[in-house]
Amino acid sequence: xxxxxxxxxxxxxxxxxxxxxxxxxxxxxxxxxxxxxxxxxxxxxxxxxxxxxxxxxxxxxxxxxxxxxxxxxxxxxxxxxxxxxxxxxxxxxxxxxxxxxxxxxxxxxxxxxxxxxxxx
Numbered sequence: 001x002x003x004x005x006x007x008x009x010x011x012x013x014x015x016x017x018x019x020x021x022x023x024x025x026x027x028x029x030x031x032x033x034x035x036x037x038x039x040x041x042x043x044x045x046x047x048x049x050x051x052x053x054x055x056x057x058x059x060x061x062x063x064x065x066x067x068x069x070x071x072x073x074x075x076x077x078x079x080x081x082x083x084x085x086x087x088x089x090x091x092x093x094x095x096x097x098x099x100x101x102x103x104x105x106x107x108x109x110x111x112x113x114x115x116x117x118x119x120x
Contacts, residue, residue: 021050
């Protein structure tokens with residue numbers, strides 16, 4: 001199966017998880033296409049100053065692979081990390097994180113995959 005880039009669904013989530021601004025979403029695989037493996041595989045875009053708010057993962061994990069831009073990942077314990085292209089943020093089940101575009105002139109773009117725990 002081939003999914004063509006120009007046919008992938010695109011949308012924008014406003015104030016995603018209580019964040020600021022819009023989270024641009026290009027859906028690479030729908031929940032139905034992922035089957036029992038997971039529920040999300042998207043290319044996300046945050047404009048300068050925009051964010052995905054703090055949110056917890058229960059029964060699943062999220063992997064974010066940063067493609068371009070520069071941003072910040074904050075974990076629930078208050079630890080913050082600057083992220084660059086090629087960096088990966090892994091948030092296991094039972095943990096929370098938020099993602100912020102800290103740049104003033106470029107989008108933060110990343111792949112986000114949410115996978116279910118093996119006990120499903």
